[in-house]
C-alpha cells in the first residue's frame with residue numbers, strides 16, 4: 001500500500017501546509033482518511049484519481065478535518081460517478097452530508113453508504129471487504145474523535161508446485177483444496193497434507209491513522225504491529241501542557257505510541273502552524289523511536305518500495321525543507337537564482353574559450369576545479385544559512401493566539 005499525505009497542517013493552514021487528509025492507495029483503489037479543505041485538489045496534484053476513492057473515513061467534527069467533503073462529493077457527481085462510496089465517521093455524518101447535498105440541490109447518481117459510530121463504542125469494523133478491513137476505535141480528544149486501522153487480510157501461503165507434483169498432485173481441484181488448507185487423498189490412498197505443500201500465510205500490510213488525541217491505549221491498540229503509523233504531533237515537548245489542554249499529542253507522545261505498538265515506521269503530521277520548521281518535532285520523536293519520518297505533503301510512503309515506487313506520480317514539484325529550515329533540492333533550472341545562472345554561463349563561455357587553445361587533458365583539469373567551485377558556492381550558501389540565528393519555533397504572526405488546533 002502507498003500512503004500519500006495530502007495535508008499536514010493542524011487547524012490553521014499555512015502557505016505551505018494544507019488541512020488534514022491522507023490518502024491510502026491499494027491495488028488501484030484509494031481510501032481517504034479525513035478530508036480537509038483542498039483534499040480533492042491535493043489528490044489531483046498527488047496523481048491520485050478521485051474516481052478511485054472507495055472509502056472516506058472521518059475522524060471527528062473539527063471543521064478542518066471534514067471541510068473538503070461536500071466539494072469532493074460534488075466533483076464525483078460531476079464526474080458521473082456511479083459506483084457507491086462509503087463514508088464512515090461519528091454519528092451525525094449522514095445528516096451533515098445529506099443536508100448539504102439537499103441544500104445545494106446536488107442530484108447524486110451514486111449511492112453513499114454511511115457507517116456512523118456512536119460515542120460510547122469500543123471498537124468496530126466500519127468496513128469489511130474480502131481483502132481488507134478498517135477498524136475504528138475512540139481516541140481521547142476534546143470532542144468525540146475516532147482513530148482508524150486499515151488492515152489487509154492475510155493472504156494464503158505459497159504452494160510449492162514442484163513438491164506437489166513430485167508427490168502426485170496433478171488436478172487443479174487438488175491444488176485448490178490444498179491451498180484452502182484441506183488434505184488431499186490420492187487414488188492409491190496416500191494422503192497429502194496441506195501443510196507439507198502450502199507455506200505459512202503471508203501477513204497483510206497495515207496502516208493506522210491516529211489524529212487529534214492525547215496519548216491513549218486505543219491508539220496503541222490500533223497501531224499494534226502496523227507497517228505505518230501515521231500519528232499527529234501537533235506540539236513539541238515544551239508545549240506538553242498545551243497539548244494536554246487542547247486534546248493533542250506531542251511528538252514524544254507519538255513516539256511513545258509507536259514504541260508500545262511496535263510499529264515498523266512512525267510518520268508524524270498535523271503540525272501546529274507555529275512550527276515553520278517541523279524538524280524540531282522530528283528530532284524529538286526520533287530521540288524516542290526510530291524509524292520516524294515527517295509527513296511531507298504529496299510525497300508517497302511505501303510499505304513495499306521495490307514494487308510500489310513509481311505507481312503514484314505527483315504532478316507538482318515538492319519543495320523540501322532541510323533540518324535548518326531552508327529549502328533544498330528542487331527543479332534544477334529553477335534552483336539557481338538569476339545571478340547564479342549568469343555567472344555560470346559566463347564561466348562556461350570563458351572556460352570554453354580558453355580550452356580551445358589547450359589539449360583535452362588540460363581541459364579536463366580546468367573543468368574539475370570549475371565544478372568544485374560551483375559546488376562549493378552552494379555549500380557556502382548553506383553555511384550562511386546555518387550561521388543565521390536558529391528559527392525552529394516561530395509564531396506565524398505575533399497576533400495569532402493559536403487557541404484552536
Ligand SMILES: [Zn+2]
Nearest residue numbers: 010011212405
Ligand atoms: Zn485537527
